[in-house]
Every structure is written in structure tokens, then in C-alpha cells.
Amino acid sequence: MNKKLILSKAAGLVALCLALSGMANAGTTVGLTPFSLNTSIEPTADPTVNVPFPTAGDAYCSATNGCGNIPAGGQTAAQWTAGDYVISSIFTTTGLSSVTDLTADWTFQDFLGGGNTESWFVFVNGVAVAGATVPDDNFMGDFGTVTGTVNFAGIAPVAGGYQVELILQNTIPGGGGSALWSDGGTTGLSGIAATPEPASLALMGTALIGVGLVLRRRLL
Numbered sequence: 001m002n003k004k005l006i007l008s009k010a011a012g013l014v015a016l017c018l019a020l021s022g023m024a025n026a027g028t029t030v031g032l033t034p035f036s037l038n039t040s041i042e043p044t045a046d047p048t049v050n051v052p053f054p055t056a057g058d059a060y061c062s063a064t065n066g067c068g069n070i071p072a073g074g075q076t077a078a079q080w081t082a083g084d085y086v087i088s089s090i091f092t093t094t095g096l097s098s099v100t101d102l103t104a105d106w107t108f109q110d111f112l113g114g115g116n117t118e119s120w121f122v123f124v125n126g127v128a129v130a131g132a133t134v135p136d137d138n139f140m141g142d143f144g145t146v147t148g149t150v151n152f153a154g155i156a157p158v159a160g161g162y163q164v165e166l167i168l169q170n171t172i173p174g175g176g177g178s179a180l181w182s183d184g185g186t187t188g189l190s191g192i193a194a195t196p197e198p199a200s201l202a203l204m205g206t207a208l209i210g211v212g213l214v215l216r217r218r219l220l
Helices: 003-024 198-218
Strands: 030-031 046-050 059-062 066-068 083-086 096-110 118-124 125-136 142-157 164-168 179-181 186-194
Touching: 030 125, 046 096, 096 118, 096 125, 125 142, 142 186
Parallel strands: 030 142
Antiparallel strands: 046 186, 059 066, 059 083, 083 164, 096 142, 096 179, 096 186, 118 125, 118 164
């Protein structure tokens, strides 16, 4: 076998190894799973507001690694115990009187292995609306995403707004790995637009009348 042929085959093997390595490290995309209780509700064309979650500043707790806030450009601590969570602030400027849809665009780092997966429930104002499963990644530490939209019966604001939370439902055995949620996530909330209260409408009407009188005087 000549030298050129040997080099050609070696290059081919290197390329194959690199391709397989790239496949192994490719991030997983996980879809949101609506709960059966909510599947009869049809998607709506109501207004959508994008809010930051999970993102820097959001609070989290890990039973084994403590609690804190996601740092800018960082992540939660490793989470693998049922009850571990990450929670948003209360979004009070959505302009929605009811939320009926949630869209996810979230990033996680996956260190799970040995056949283990993590089941996360998604809550809006304490109401469970969907689930997402972080898969076995053979301890690779790949970054994955959660995407998709779910719809559900309307949820009213609490404390003047809406709060989104992820809570882990199962405990991973020792040595089975963990997952971490990353800064930079976006959550879309859709629903019914709030209508101005009668007092607000009256105030607006008074203001418009005032503006009209001023303009009329200037024109006379």
C-alpha cells in the first residue's frame, strides 16, 4: 500500500471520528408536554408578551448544592433532587388579565447518565401547566433546549402579575448525574389583554377633552 493511500485512509478515519464526536456533543431539543387536563383548550391568537425566564437574578434551590440566584451568563447549581426548583420574579407589566398559553425557549446543561432522566413540571402562579424531560446524555454535559407552546385554562394574576417556576419531580440516584438551568431563557405568555377600568377611561376622557379645549382656544 503506497504512502498516499495510507494518508488518505488516515484522514478519512480522522474525519469520521470528528463527525461522530460532533454527533455525540450535539445539544438535545426537548419539547414541552401539555398536561391532559389542559389539552381540550384550543390555542388562541391573544396578545403575547415575552418575559425573561430562566435568566440572571432568578432564584433557585438545590437540596444538595444550596440556594442562590442565577448569575449573569451562568447557571443554577447542579440539580438532581425532587423539589429542586428555579423561579422567576413576578411579571407585573404584561398587560394580561388572564394567561392561557406558555411558550418555552430555555437552555439547560445535561450531565445525566446511566439511563437517568429528569422530569420537570412548569408552573404559572402555582398551577402546573406542562412538563419537560431532560434526557440521559451519557454524562457528556451537552447544552440542550426546551421549546414548544402549551395552552391551558385561563390563569388569573396573583400579586398583580405572573410568576413562572420549574420544579424537579424525581430524585436521581447517587452517581446518576444532574442538570443545570442557564441564564438567557425566554418565556412567552399569551392570554386576554387587560381592559382599562371605568375610572381610568373617565380620566382618559377628561384629559382628551382638556386637550381639545386648549387646541380650540389656540385656533380661535
